[in-house]
């Protein structure tokens with residue numbers, strides 16, 4: 001079953017910016033060209049709920065992705081998601097690596113306000129070597145994808161709406177969990193584009209062709225000479241990937 005979202009609705013633009021004024025500039029510029037605005041730690045620490053209200057007030061129905069990547073004891077995460085309920089975020093992220101207690105608390109509280117909880121599996125800035133550094137058992141999880149799948153299983157069992165993973169892993173998520181479990185993929189870069197701190201990167205076409213429902217894009221749009229043109233060109237790639245997937249009956 002194919003998700004009926006339009007190509008542009010599948011773009012989550014990361015508002016990784018230091019102030020409300022800067023964020024508003026990009027919200028006004030990109031509304032109508034992306035489907036969701038992602039508010040992460042930098043912006044939320046700078047201006048808090050005001051930026052979420054700005055997205056809701058200045059756009060006609062763009063979603064808010066509250067990327068707080070909560071990571072704490074279940075009671076604290078539950079409380080944080082309860083506090084966020086007035087913000088009407090479409091998506092809220094929590095880390096998967098503390099196991100089911102945190103995930104279940106998040107999902108139960110998300111159900112109250114209608115926010116979809118996404119489990120962050122393995123950050124797209126991490127490579128195999130970084131996981132070894134972090135003390136992950138390399139004999140059990142030989143590649144980041146093995147750990148992504150393990151954590152996605154926990155997220156699924158806890159009732160999360162989906163996971164955040166790299167576009168390299170979107171295919172296996174869809175294969176194991178089916179079309180309704182969302183694969184949201186950051187670490188998006190054009191061919192040959194500077195990767196910055198990201199390591200497990202793919203192009204917008206590859207991510208969606210592999211099965212991503214949404215792609216998270218920050219710098220490739222924000223740093224483009226013409227951000228609107230960059231977003232529209234990404235939507236074009238998404239459209240091609242969706243057609244090719246359909247053509248192949250994927």
Ligand code: C5P
Nearest residue numbers: 014040122123124186187216217218219
């Ligand atoms: O600028 P760039 O496109 O790399 O931004 C990616 C965004 O996605 C950042 O806001 C980052 O916090 C977020 N993200 C990520 N990897 C994850 C989860 C979220 O890069 N696993």
